[in-house]
Amino acid sequence: MYCKKVKTKSGESRWECVADGPRDPATGKRKQITRRAKTQKEAKKRVEDALRSLEDYQIDEQLGKKILFEEVARVWLETYSLTGVKRSTIRIREKEIKILNRYIAKIPISLVTPAKYQKLINEIAPQYARTTVQGVNTTAVMIFKHAIKDKLIKDNPANDVVIPKKRKTVEEIENDSIEEKYLESFELEEFLQAVRAHGLDLDLERFYLLAFSGMRSGELCALKWTDLNFNTNEIRITKTLYNENNNMKTYELTPPKTEGSIRTIEIEKEIIDLLHSHYKRQTKMNMKYRHEIEEYHDSNFIFCRTNGYPFIQKTIIQRMQRLLERTSIEKHATPHIFRHTHISMLTEAGVDLPTIMERVGHEDIKTTMKIYTHVTNKMKKDASDKVRTLYQNALSDINLKIM
The missing domain is CATH 3.30.160 (Double Stranded RNA Binding Domain)
Structure with missing residues (x-):
């Protein structure tokens, strides 16, 4: 010096x-x-x-040349798991890390260059849906940020990465119709008719509630009798049921998907009456089984087995597939379709968009907007057709004048 x-x-x-x-x-x-x-x-x-x-x-830069990406990812995930995120979200991150590890697990963190990372994204893009690739990138960004904080690297190689867009085939475009995402009124009626005619125990209560509430199947499985108000016909949605291994005893109650998903909704009196009838039957069953079953799970679930443990989403999926086979509905329908169906029902009833979003617990307007716009435009077209039918004679007279 x-x-x-x-x-x-x-x-x-x-x-x-x-x-x-x-x-x-x-x-x-x-x-x-x-x-x-x-x-x-x-x-x-x-x-x-x-x-x-x-x-x-x-x-630290030299250290970054020794520590492998997979080790940094593991440490990041441990910290991330302590931030209060849902177990289902952690599971998604774990899957995304597995995808990243297939390509860069054994590469020192400081040697993952922007070019190398872009190549990784380019290679996985054709293999997965674009949303999956975006999720993988989001996880990578957080891992590299963690490495920057620990001074293992200077810059984030995932910054400014390009997520390739898949060009849809003609077949994909034709099959990706908004009508496939919800049940038309006649299809819903046909399905509910199948529920009434062929439904097993609790099918009637569950599928009517899904159709007329727009709640998620996980939210339905997590419902307790304390969430239901028979006097005001309201249901309070504050939680969702998560079950990673489909084992009834290892379920977990977690907060809903988003803050906006915590909501109170009013339900049609007919469905409340249906649930009230179920409550009376369940109370009698509980009095019988709580003493007969050694490990009775007394947690007050609305939809539970005789041993008190809640039914899981897989049960609803299986019951729905069974009922769909007894209909002419050809759409690929899962219980989630009832959320979109409910949006279309509310739209046809003239309910405004903000109210619909609040009722179904949507914070992202895109999902709701697609169905709302489609149904609204369809209603406008139907209105024009109705006018044409009502005033067909008057319209025909125009043609006579022109001739």
């Missing part, structure tokens, strides 16, 4: 100290560190502090 007195642009006298810093990792050249101060001692101290900071960072 050498120091000398210099004049600033304003004409003031300052001490300037200069020292060689660590080599640039890219060029191998040394960088000179220059600092100024009123005294030589202060200028030296500033240079030494700067050198110490750079040397500490350089040591």
